[in-house]
Amino acid sequence: xxxxxxxxxxxxxxxxxxxxxxxxxxxxxxxxxxxxxxxxxxxxxxxxxxxxxxxxxxxxxxxxxxxxxxxxxxxxxxxxxxxxxxxxxxxxxxxxxxxxxxxxxxxxxxxxxxxxxxxxxxxxxxxxxxxxxxxxxxxxxxxxxxxxxxxxxxxxxxxxxxxxxxxxxxxxxxxxxxxxxxxxxxxxxxxxxxxxxxxxxxxxxxxxxxxxxxxxxxxxxxxxxxxxxxxxxxxxxxxxxxxxxxxxxxxxxxxxxxxxxxxxxxxxxxxxxxxxxxxxxxxxxxxxxxxxxxxxxxxxxxxxxxxxxxxxxxxxxxxxxxxxxxxxxxxxxxxxxxxxxxxxxxxxxxxxxxxxxxxxxxxxxxxxxxxxxxxxxxxxxxxxxxxxxxxxxxxxxxxxxxxxxxxxxxxxxxxxxxxxxxxxxxxxxxxxxxxxxxx
Numbered sequence: 291x292x293x294x295x296x297x298x299x300x301x302x303x304x305x306x307x308x309x310x311x312x313x314x315x316x317x318x319x320x321x322x323x324x325x326x327x328x329x330x331x332x333x334x335x336x337x338x339x340x341x342x343x344x345x346x347x348x349x350x351x352x353x354x355x356x357x358x359x360x361x362x363x364x365x366x367x368x369x370x371x372x373x374x375x376x377x378x379x380x381x382x383x384x385x386x387x388x389x390x391x392x393x394x395x396x397x398x399x400x401x402x403x404x405x406x407x408x409x410x411x412x413x414x415x416x417x418x419x420x421x422x423x424x425x426x427x428x429x430x431x432x433x434x435x436x437x438x439x440x441x442x443x444x445x446x447x448x449x450x451x452x453x454x455x456x457x458x459x460x461x462x463x464x465x466x467x468x469x470x471x472x473x474x475x476x477x478x479x480x481x482x483x484x485x486x487x488x489x490x491x492x493x494x495x496x497x498x499x500x501x502x503x504x505x506x507x508x509x510x511x512x513x514x515x516x517x518x519x520x521x522x523x524x525x526x527x528x529x530x531x532x533x534x535x536x537x538x539x540x541x542x543x544x545x546x547x548x549x550x551x552x553x554x555x556x557x558x559x560x561x562x563x564x565x566x567x568x569x570x571x572x573x574x575x576x577x578x579x580x581x582x583x584x585x586x587x588x589x590x591x592x593x594x595x596x597x598x599x600x601x602x603x604x605x606x607x608x609x610x611x612x613x614x615x616x617x618x619x620x621x622x623x624x625x626x627x628x629x630x631x632x633x634x635x636x637x638x639x640x641x642x643x644x645x646x647x648x649x650x651x652x653x654x655x656x657x658x659x660x661x662x663x664x665x666x667x668x669x670x671x672x673x674x675x676x677x678x679x680x681x682x683x684x685x686x687x688x689x690x691x692x693x694x695x696x697x698x699x700x701x702x703x704x705x706x707x708x709x710x711x712x713x714x715x716x717x718x719x720x721x722x723x724x725x726x727x728x729x
Contacts, residue, residue, distance in 0.1 A: 367408055368408070370432075384397050463520070537679060563610065577708075671701050
């Protein structure tokens with residue numbers, strides 16, 4: 291017997307959410323518009339109202355038509371959009387058949403069927419997935435995370451009479467292609483533009499609003515909380531304060547430990563050892579030890595102008611872990627040869643890091659701002675890098691991308707690999723701490 295299906299609990303919609311729900315109706319002054327854009331703060335109620343309205347519009351205006359629902363990846367799309375949308379289907383009096391192998395939802399209502407294909411727009415090659423299909427509409431969740439070529443291809447496929455586009459996103463930099471090509475040209479393109487802040491989600495309590503506002507500082511506060519398309523410039527971890535973030539002793543009772551790696555042969559190779567406790571937004575981290583080797587040589591006696599191979603790094607990793615091979619080792623995803631060697635040497639949990647740079651930096655920033663991340667004074671290379679880790683303003687101006695300047699970044703890369711990966715995984719599956727390395 292299967293478990294009872296979850297249903298969606300609707301709460302009162304805000305004025306902007308109601309505008310999204312009704313803009314396409316014949317009585318609306320915006321009915322002739324070709325699409326809608328909703329941008330702004332996180333947790334502001336954009337996705338639920340957009341996906342619900344998109345489905346209502348499609349099922350009331352078309353029959354036997356094809357539609358696209360797009361996300362950065364299929365996994366993220368299913369988690370953030372499809373799962374709650376399927377829970378809303380009974381309220382729409384719709385029946386939904388999810389053909390997961392085909393990434394297809396077949397939705398029926400009052401004898402009318404329509405077909406909703408799911409697409410992941412993760413890189414430039416994603417545009418090939420959507421070529422050839424004729425669409426009556428497309429919905430893009432977190433469109434600013436997708437490549438422009440994919441969005442251009444998908445919007446071009448919407449050639450059925452009456453087709454419309456639906457976009458939502460959190461802001462990025464002011465030179466991002468979606469800002470310059472779509473938001474700055476909404477009148478020219480015939481689009482309705484709605485900007486959201488957290489107060490547009492009436493389900494958030496004052497306590498929850500205060501908690502989110504305290505989580506971010508700098509550019510991430512301006513983007514995620516105020517909903518601005520703000521430039522990333524200056525020191526990335528400007529909230530780092532040695533007086534707050536350097537601890538002589540482990541400041542909590544650890545629940546798990548792991549190692550994060552930024553790989554280099556000629557450039558420095560870094561291992562960071564983490565203790566952690568808690569989950570989600572309550573997680574606390576303590577980096578108690580670091581390994582740093584540079585093939586360029588350096589001020590340390592052990593640093594010579596020689597390079598180490600993967601076998602030597604694997605031996606150094608074993609010593610760094612105190613002989614343990616069961617610790618999770620989260621490795622720079624480009625370092626496939628090192629991952630292979632570590633597995634060959636018997637390490638049982640060698641995991642590729644998630645190299646989502648901006649999200650990783652945001653996770654570290656939130657942990658620092660919330661005093662949930664601290665360091666031993668022994669981590670001197672990491673502590674030296676943190677104040678000099680800066681945004682690449684030329685990359686932002688040239689292509690609208692948030693990138694750290696590729697200088698003084700090796701410890702900081704390992705840091706974001708560890709914090710961001712741990713924030714995404716099911717920590718209950720991790721091995722408990724052994725006492726090794728505890729202060």
